[in-house]
Amino acid sequence: MNQRSYDVIIIGAGIVGLCTAFYSAKAGLRVAVLDRSTPGSGTTSKAAGMLGIQAEFRSPNPLYHLAKESIALYKTLTNELLEYQTTSLDWTSSGAIKLAFTHSEHKQLSDIQPWQVQHGDRAELLDRQSLQILAPAVTKEACAGLYFPNEVHVQPKQVARAFEHSLYELGVDVFPYTTATSVSSNRVTTRTDTLYGEQIVIATGHESIANTPWPVTPVKGEIIKVRPRRQLSQQTIFYNGWYAVPKQDGEWLLGATSTHSEDTTISVNGVLELLTNTQAFLPDLRDSEITAMWSGIRPKSTVDSPFISPHPTLHSVWLVGGHNRNGILLGPITGKCVTERLLGNEVNDAFTSIKAGEHIEHHHQSEKS
Ligand SMILES: Cc1cc2nc3c(=O)[nH]c(=O)nc-3n(C[C@H](O)[C@H](O)[C@H](O)COP(=O)(O)OP(=O)(O)OC[C@H]3O[C@@H](n4cnc5c(N)ncnc54)[C@H](O)[C@@H]3O)c2cc1C
Numbered sequence: 001m002n003q004r005s006y007d008v009i010i011i012g013a014g015i016v017g018l019c020t021a022f023y024s025a026k027a028g029l030r031v032a033v034l035d036r037s038t039p040g041s042g043t044t045s046k047a048a049g050m051l052g053i054q055a056e057f058r059s060p061n062p063l064y065h066l067a068k069e070s071i072a073l074y075k076t077l078t079n080e081l082l083e084y085q086t087t088s089l090d091w092t093s094s095g096a097i098k099l100a101f102t103h104s105e106h107k108q109l110s111d112i113q114p115w116q117v118q119h120g121d122r123a124e125l126l127d128r129q130s131l132q133i134l135a136p137a138v139t140k141e142a143c144a145g146l147y148f149p150n151e152v153h154v155q156p157k158q159v160a161r162a163f164e165h166s167l168y169e170l171g172v173d174v175f176p177y178t179t180a181t182s183v184s185s186n187r188v189t190t191r192t193d194t195l196y197g198e199q200i201v202i203a204t205g206h207e208s209i210a211n212t213p214w215p216v217t218p219v220k221g222e223i224i225k226v227r228p229r230r231q232l233s234q235q236t237i238f239y240n241g242w243y244a245v246p247k248q249d250g251e252w253l254l255g256a257t258s259t260h261s262e263d264t265t266i267s268v269n270g271v272l273e274l275l276t277n278t279q280a281f282l283p284d285l286r287d288s289e290i291t292a293m294w295s296g297i298r299p300k301s302t303v304d305s306p307f308i309s310p311h312p313t314l315h316s317v318w319l320v321g322g323h324n325r326n327g328i329l330l331g332p333i334t335g336k337c338v339t340e341r342l343l344g345n346e347v348n349d350a351f352t353s354i355k356a357g358e359h360i361e362h363h364h365q366s367e368k369s
Pocket of ligand 1: 011012013014015016017034035036037038039040041042043044045046047048049050051052178179180181203204205206207208209220221222223255256295296297298299321322323324325326327328329330
């Protein structure tokens, strides 16, 4: 890589960096994106891929509205990305059911349903009997469910691959195996080179870069993939933070643990927790074949919500991240909102902005190459 200059250099090619590169290139900016490994191979490749907007939010908070905008973008992207001869996103309209086992859980579901319907989403309360008719594999101990017929999931690795391929078509320079070691205004230093950019976007997930404050804390999540021996439900099933997602290949993802840690080993405890909690609502999982398991590190924001923020001290440098458990869902709207800022447009959205002088953690620095 020789000294080259760009309108925007994006550090990190996870879902956030890829979506930002995509919308920036489409807006006519000259874009470079670099990743210390291959595009999409970070936390993005570990996600379950649920675009779980209705199951995720308990109140109509600002992120709920952003998530709805992101889903709308995904709907266009499913066709648009194919125009760049990319792979499909494995868009699956499975619907989802959130379960209740107790009176108070039933009440919580009853509270969620009205505001979602008011916001134009479909949400149907199911009593025990209608739950059994819709999803007979769910344990009879569940007394109610809230059914979201329009919930969708995708295959995150394919989403990342689709964006990556479209970037080549859009003329973006993609640099895999390129670690940014430091950033200053208009300049990114890698182990071997210097790149120049009018603006720089840091989108490094749970890792930070030297001299860059990064308001993110790592939250480890483990997932088990299984092939059931018999037909389970058609829908994604949620209970109490645990979920089971039916994938297009006939296998199910059981997720996910949540531990404040950056250690990616798969623990006996994690596996035990996952299997115990998901079998409790889908008992027929018990004789499934385990086909894979993995863990990933969610980038949880320490400033409440995902951020798109000017660097507190470096001019023309943007910090973008903190998407925690919703990065796949919020990727497209994030990329679009970052692009608006790069173009100098006024944006009024729900992403957090970090004020100069605000205390933010200086988290683990990337040393891997
Ligand atoms: C178990 C699990 C299940 C999940 N399920 C879902 C789900 O169903 N739906 C959903 O919406 N979200 C889900 N998530 C969350 C989602 O995966 C994340 O929010 C999202 O992937 C974060 O994307 P990112 O681009 O910020 O980070 P990453 O994907 O980690 O990308 C950051 C990139 O930056 C690169 N990088 C880091 N440092 C440097 C450097 N110095 N120089 C160059 N490159 C660098 C890394 O190599 C990496 O590729 C899940 C997460 C986990 C762990």
